[in-house]
Structures are given as C-alpha cells and as structure tokens.
Amino acid sequence: MADGYTGKVLRVDLTSEKIATEPINREWAKRFIGGKGLGARYLFEELKPGVDPLSSDNVLMIWTGPLVGTMVPLTSRYVVITKSPQTGTFLDSYAGGYFGPELKYAGFDGVIIKGKASKPVYLWIKDGKPEIRDAKNLWGKDNFKTEALIRKETGESHARVASTGPAGEKLSLIAGVTSDLTRNAGRGGGGAVFGSKNLKAIACRGTMGVEVPNIDEFVKMSKEMLLKDVVENPDHAGSITDGTPIIVDMSQNAAILPTRDWSSGEFEGSAEINSDAIKTRVLVRRKACMGCGLACGSWSKARKGMFKGASTEGPEYETIGLSGSNCGIKSIEAIIKFAEECDKLGLDTMSAGSVTAFAMDLYERKILTKKDTGGLDLKFGNEEAFAKMPAMIASREHIGDALADGSKRAARKIGKGAEKLVIESKGSEYPAYDPRGSIGMALAYATSDRGADHNRAWPVAQDAYGSGDPWNPDGKAAICVEDNTRTSVKWSFIFCDFYAVSFKNMAKYYTAVTGAPADEESLRSIGKRVWNLTRAFNAREGFTRKDDNLPERMEKEPLQSGKTKGKAVPRADFEKMLSEYYKLWNWDDQGRPTKQTLQEAGLGDIVGKLPYLK
Amino acid sequence: MSKGLKAEKEKCTGCQLCMLVCSGTHVSKFNPSESRINVEDKFPEPGEFKLNYCLQCDEHPCVESCPVEAIVFDEGLGIYVVDKEKCTACGACVEACPYEGCWLDPSGTYSIKCDLCGGTPQCVEICPKGVLKR
Numbered sequence: 075m076a077d078g079y080t081g082k083v084l085r086v087d088l089t090s091e092k093i094a095t096e097p098i099n100r101e102w103a104k105r106f107i108g109g110k111g112l113g114a115r116y117l118f119e120e121l122k123p124g125v126d127p128l129s130s131d132n133v134l135m136i137w138t139g140p141l142v143g144t145m146v147p148l149t150s151r152y153v154v155i156t157k158s159p160q161t162g163t164f165l166d167s168y169a170g171g172y173f174g175p176e177l178k179y180a181g182f183d184g185v186i187i188k189g190k191a192s193k194p195v196y197l198w199i200k201d202g203k204p205e206i207r208d209a210k211n212l213w214g215k216d217n218f219k220t221e222a223l224i225r226k227e228t229g230e231s232h233a234r235v236a237s238t239g240p241a242g243e244k245l246s247l248i249a250g251v252t253s254d255l256t257r258n259a260g261r262g263g264g265g266a267v268f269g270s271k272n273l274k275a276i277a278c279r280g281t282m283g284v285e286v287p288n289i290d291e292f293v294k295m296s297k298e299m300l301l302k303d304v305v306e307n308p309d310h311a312g313s314i315t316d317g318t319p320i321i322v323d324m325s326q327n328a329a330i331l332p333t334r335d336w337s338s339g340e341f342e343g344s345a346e347i348n349s350d351a352i353k354t355r356v357l358v359r360r361k362a363c364m365g366c367g368l369a370c371g372s373w374s375k376a377r378k379g380m381f382k383g384a385s386t387e388g389p390e391y392e393t394i395g396l397s398g399s400n401c402g403i404k405s406i407e408a409i410i411k412f413a414e415e416c417d418k419l420g421l422d423t424m425s426a427g428s429v430t431a432f433a434m435d436l437y438e439r440k441i442l443t444k445k446d447t448g449g450l451d452l453k454f455g456n457e458e459a460f461a462k463m464p465a466m467i468a469s470r471e472h473i474g475d476a477l478a479d480g481s482k483r484a485a486r487k488i489g490k491g492a493e494k495l496v497i498e499s500k501g502s503e504y505p506a507y508d509p510r511g512s513i514g515m516a517l518a519y520a521t522s523d524r525g526a527d528h529n530r531a532w533p534v535a536q537d538a539y540g541s542g543d544p545w546n547p548d549g550k551a552a553i554c555v556e557d558n559t560r561t562s563v564k565w566s567f568i569f570c571d572f573y574a575v576s577f578k579n580m581a582k583y584y585t586a587v588t589g590a591p592a593d594e595e596s597l598r599s600i601g602k603r604v605w606n607l608t609r610a611f612n613a614r615e616g617f618t619r620k621d622d623n624l625p626e627r628m629e630k631e632p633l634q635s636g637k638t639k640g641k642a643v644p645r646a647d648f649e650k651m652l653s654e655y656y657k658l659w660n661w662d663d664q665g666r667p668t669k670q671t672l673q674e675a676g677l678g679d680i681v682g683k684l685p686y687l688k
Numbered sequence: 689m690s691k692g693l694k695a696e697k698e699k700c701t702g703c704q705l706c707m708l709v710c711s712g713t714h715v716s717k718f719n720p721s722e723s724r725i726n727v728e729d730k731f732p733e734p735g736e737f738k739l740n741y742c743l744q745c746d747e748h749p750c751v752e753s754c755p756v757e758a759i760v761f762d763e764g765l766g767i768y769v770v771d772k773e774k775c776t777a778c779g780a781c782v783e784a785c786p787y788e789g790c791w792l793d794p795s796g797t798y799s800i801k802c803d804l805c806g807g808t809p810q811c812v813e814i815c816p817k818g819v820l821k822r
Contacts (some may be wrong), residue, residue: 144718145708172704172729179719218732232721232728255731281794283711283719293712297814300705305816358735360817362703367816369701373735385732 076285078140078587079103084182084204086197088271089130089189093204098183104590105676108139108183110166111566111604113155116186117164118607118680123614127159127263128245128270130190136177136236136276137184139567140587143175143284143364145296147304148573150175150364152236152253153565157615158262159270160247160425160480161500161525164611165262169236170363170570171254176234179280191272196237198228199278209274214240216418217252220275230279237275238268239420241468245269246478248425248467248503252417256371256387257363260422261502262524263480287589295586299579305367309574317360317370318391319349325395328538329636330511332400332504334454335435336497336627339508339638343404347394351406361387363570370572376407381461384411389423392528395506397427401434402454408461415464428503429477429484430463432496441490448472497625500525500617509628511638512538514550517651520622521554521665523608529571531557547647551655559601566604599676606659606667606675613666614684619656622665624648691767692744693725693802693809694821700737702729706811706820713810714800721794724802725811725820739819742789742801744768750801753784758799769803 075081085094099116106112113135125131134156141149152174158165177185181202194209211227212220221235235253242249242265249265250258268274286292304310312320322344325331329339345351352372362369375385389398389409398409416423436442437452444450448471450459466474476484482501485492497504502525509516514533519526528534531554537544560577567583569575577594584592624643632642656663660671672681681687707723715722725741744767751759751768758774759781761767770781770790775798781790782799790801802809804822812820 145705145712147705175720179721254729281719281721283715283717283722285717289712289716293709293810297709300814300816359698360701362701364704365708366701366703367705369703369817371701373731375735385735387731 076287077589078144078284078286079108080178080181080183080284082182082202084185084199086185086187086204086206087189088187088191088195088206088273091206093206095202095204105600106604107563107566107584107600108142109137109151109153109566109568110155110562111600111607113137113153113166113184114164114604114607114611116184117155117157118611118683120186121157125157127157127162128266130271132157132267132270134187134264134267134271134273135184138174138178141567141583143178144286144587145293145365146583146587147296147300148363148366148368148570149567150366151568151570152177152259153568154251154259154264156264156267158524159266160263161502162615163500163524163617164608165264165524166565167250167259167261167264167524168565168568169251169253169257169259171257172364173234173236173253173257173278174568175364176278176280178284179282180278181280181282185276187271187273190270194272194274196224196273196275196277199276199280200228200230201280201282212274213243216240217420218255218418221255224275224277228277228279233277233279235275235277237420238265238273239418239468241420241478242266242269244468244470244478246421246468246470247480247483248422248429248478249420250422252420256417258417258422260424261527265420286587292586295582300367303575303579304573307574310368310572313368313370313572316349316353317372317388319352319372319389319394321391322348322394324539325507328511328544329633329638330508330534330538332395332431332506332508334402335400335431335495336508337435338635339511339633340636341399343402344399346404347398347406347409356406356410358385366570368572374410376410379405379407380458381407381411384414386410386413386417389413392506393423393427396424396503397430400427400431400506401460403457403460404455405457408457411461412464415461419464419468421464421468424505425480425503426464426467428497429467429481430460432481432484433463433473433477435495436488436492441488441492442473446473494626497627498526499623499625500621502526504625507534507538508633508638509643510633510641512544513547513643513647514553514651516624516628516643516648517550517554517655518557520624520652521655523605523612530561533557545641547651550651551658554655555658558605559598562601562604563597566600603675603677606672606677607680609661609665610667610672610677610680610684613686618664618666619652622652691765693741693804693812695739695741695819697737697739697819699817699819700727700739701817702727702737703816705814705816709810709814713805722800724800726791740788743787745787749784749786750781750790753780755780762803765804765807767804770799770801772798775799
C-alpha cells in the first residue's frame, strides 16, 4: 500500500532474543496517525501500569509517521516513547536529523522493544532485516565513537545510529537518546531506559524508500509548500536567519531569562551568549535536518580561549538559557563545550544545565562544599568548573551521582533545605521561560504530559513575546488547551516544532500521503484524542491534581529587576488556571479524563482499563 | 565547457531535498539511495557537506571504460547519460570516474548518474539555499 507508511513494525524481546516483524495496526494508524498518538496507543496497550521504568518490564519504542522520509518539509523526525524513569509519566521525546527517515527506508514505521538483554547489545536493521548484535566493544563509548564504530563494524558508512552514551549506561535519569551526533531525544531519561535494557543503540540503513499514492502530484505539492508555506512564510524568518538563539534577546527583554538558578530574569552577560555572539564568534555553517528548507541549526566552533576546538550544532536557546545564563556563564564558547560534552556523554542539555545551575546555587549557599564537588569551585560563572560537570554527572562521581538523577531526586538526597529550591514539575526541570514573567507557562509546565515542558503549550508567545498580559491568568487555560490539541497532531505526523503549519495544511498533507480524506475538524478530533490518551495514561499511573505542581519559589520568591521586578506566580491564580483548564478539557476535579470525555474523544476502548473510573 | 550541474557547496545545509526530489522523479518513491546526486554529512570533522554528482566532464572516462557502450551521448542535452537497458552494472564507470560522479543503484542492477532531468534539473529548482545551478 503506497500511503507513506511502510506498514511494518519491528518487535524485539531482548530477554529471549526473539525478533518478529508484524503489520502496523491499521485501525490505530487511522485514529492516531503515527508518532506521539500511535506510540501512545501502543504503550497504553502494552505496558502494565505501575511498572518500574528501569525494569525489564518497561516498553521502549521508536516511532515515525506517514510523512517521515517523504519530501514534505520539516517531518524528518522520530520519537522515543516509553514510561519516563525521571517523571514516571508517559514520555515522548523527539529528534530530527536523519535517523527517522532511515528507519523507514530500512522498512519500519516503528520498533517495540521489551525485556532486557543479558549483556550489552545493539539492534541493527538493514533493509527489512533486523539483528541483535553484540555491543561489548561499544559499551562505555561516547555517542560519537559509537556511531563511528557501528559504521565500521557493519561496513555501512551511511548507517544512522540512535544511541545511549555513558550517562544512560549508568542509568542517569537525565540521559537522552542521541542520533546524528547532535540530535537528541533529550528529555525524560530515554537514554536510561536504553541502558537498563543493556541496549547500546539502534542502528539502521535502508534503501527501500517510502511510497505515496500519487508521486507526481506529491512532488509538485511538496515543492509548492516548501516555497510558499515554509521558506516564504514570515513566521519562519527567525528560524532562517538565526534559529532558536534569537529567543535569548526576547527573553532578556521580557526579563524571563533564567539566570543564576532562577534568581533573576535578566542576565548582564546576555550579549555574550545570544544569537549575535554565535553569528560573529563561532558560527561555521548553517545546518538542516533532512528535508528542511529552513536550516535553523548552527554548526559552531570555539575559535579561541580554553575551549578552543570544541564544536556543536547550536547551541540552541534551551541550552543557552539553562546552561548559560542560569549558570551565570558569559561565554558562548563555554556553552559549546558543555553541549559537546552532553552530546558525547548522552545527557539532555536542558536538564544537565539545570542540575548544574542547581548545584552552583547549593554551593553558593554552602549546602554543598568542595568535598561534594570533587574540589571544584562550583561558583556561578566559573567556566572551567562548569565544563567539567557533564563528565561528573555522566560518571556519577562526587555530587554527580545525585545530580544524575535530576534535581528533584538530588535535592531529596542532599537535604538541608535543598528540596524547597528545586524548579521542576513532575521531576522534570523547567524549560527556559520564567513563569513569573509569563504566568501561562506555569500552567503549561504543570499540565504537560511528560513533566515540565514547553512543547505541549507555549503561551509565552502570546504574552511576554506578544501583546498579551503576562500576569493575567484569564484565558491562559484556553491557550494551553488549543496548543495541546495542535501539538498533539503535529507530534503525531511528526512535524518539527519550527514549522508553523496550519490545521488546513496538515490535512492537505495527510490526504496527499495516505489518500484518505481529512480536514481541520478531523485532525482536531485526533489531537483531542491523543491528549486525552496521554492524560489517561498518567491517570492510570496514579497522577492527580497534586502532581500538576507549581514550584514553591515561583510563588514565594518574586523576581528583582526589569519588567518582572516584584513579580511571582500567585498560588490563587495558578489554581484558578488549573481548574479552568480541567474544565475546558471536561476532566474531573483531579484532572482525570471522565468516561464521557473519553468516549467523546473516540477512546471508549480504554475506559475499562482505567481503575479510577471503576 | 562542462554542461553538468554546478554547486556552491559552502552554502549547502545538508537538507537532502535534492536527493528526495531526484529519487521521487526518477524512481517514483522517496529513496535517497537511488538519487543521482549524493550529499554526505561529514561531522564533527571536517564539519562540511560533501556533494557528489556527474560533472559531465570533458574527458568522460566513464564512457571510455564502459565495455557495452551503455553511456551514450544525448544529442538534445549535449551530455552523456546511462542507457539503463544496455548497462550490465559491471561497475567499470564507477571505478573510472575520478569525481565519484556515478554509482550503482542499491539493487546493483545499473549505474546511476545525473541526466539533468531531461533539461530541467529538479534539484536545482528545489534547493532552498541556491546551492545548485545548471
């Protein structure tokens, strides 16, 4: 069937070393598209509730979507789906680059992995033929070396590799999955799930291609859309000229740039770490993911100073905010070094930056001392100490052992009041938009299905970066509901975050690739279905209103300068937004989808599997 | 003078849209490994993209190397193209080309190289960064 899907799913049991190819569940593909939605449906079905995410019972999946590997721009993505060991929630973590398309060219829409290998292995897929291979020589190697070694061993110089680094092998809960060196399914600890299964990598090489119903029409449409809806779309201008680092100045101006562990929203060194700093000091060339006309990535290299020679793609805004300003680092070169280390070791730069900032804060407060830091003078802004932190975390040495489990668990371990200082929701460190200058972000973080996150709702675009009132809680719930619905559809195709694609155009793509009809309404229904499904997954795991949390400091510690001077997130406003949000979704007062809501969302088949509904 | 594609490879961002449109047009599916142009990402070192395609060079050693005369002159375009029917996939042209401008298709049944899409190269049309020129 030429409908964008390969039609095949690879199922691997690492315990018994059994591998099987099965047809994709066509009925689910119609109801959930692919990526987030389809993966969530499979995970809901295949994972027993209450499972320890790092046990052999957890299910680890990779999914693509029908558009992945075609010419439709900004869809060359894959998603890692599993139960997060960091948050205990549903986890969907995405990466661009080239791996997703390659998996499809190798014959599979998705991979479902269960069990645990008795010794380190990797999964090798070549043109529909899967194989579990020994990874003894890869264990302990960083992601860059792993890719090179797998290419050498398989004799396939074009092989694409998604691997876990040393951090994931040591079960760091902030370890991601890395592909194409610098592309990371970073959030939520997917790398630790790889490690817990003794799975070093999934590698593939495919020459089978992806087929669509009417190739000539499809090529024509894709060319038109690339020009009119992507390259010439004014919403994409910043992605073409700068990429995400353009946001540094926007956040600085709005005084919501996390600085020195969230103690300020303005950073006096922002000009040293913004997009201009990248363009004038370190940029080598612009870099794109497969099929993208924007090329928002910046391949950058430190040209002088103590980090001379370090290179990375980016650094991206989240990395700059959380490991730069939030650590008091005034050097783009130091951030490049930090990002390069994280990519090699397999750490999420967002969480690694956040836990480093947190450790610096605790060091300055004398809760941590040089005894804990292995002798490092871990003051805010100490570039040399800062650049050593990824290695300390990945190897679990000194305080790195606690930090490797994320700031919430680290704080519990450290004690001495550290617990009250953590900035997280459901154990996931906050992204780089301070809600004290964009109150809707507090709601977005609290209600994200994978823990604090900016890619499920992004109200900051409409207030701190737009014309709305950043402190008025009214209407923020509606923005989050709309964003949840839209992103659930986008992540099911899987489109890139940076494609400002309308429902109308997503429907156009859907019809072109599958041959089946679609419109804005049908896609909105899918979006609502997917968001209710992941919420139901979390509710089945026992998550309730109390878990949709606001960190204490956001409420009690007002910011000190600029536009956010004296601003905090009033508890009453937060609770008001949360209640309104549940109401808009037609969930119960604990934030759980009701039977009626699930039925209306086309999820009647899961009602019987939710204990809280009995 | 060479009649092949021209590329300013410094501008290339590695999006591979050229490979996608090439395979879509030539083999009716999206399959970069069947593209007549190849872009390879070479990172972290030297940190650049390598572009391979037939330059339509004046010396055309591929033509001389072919034992079955499968690389024929297209009068209309003024370039050498592979006659798929005649080609035995012996690989002599791949060996002979000093520019890595042709290669065997993944099934190993014939040699593939740029044919300028009959005069309107699709990769030139689609390249979002203006890397490729006719």
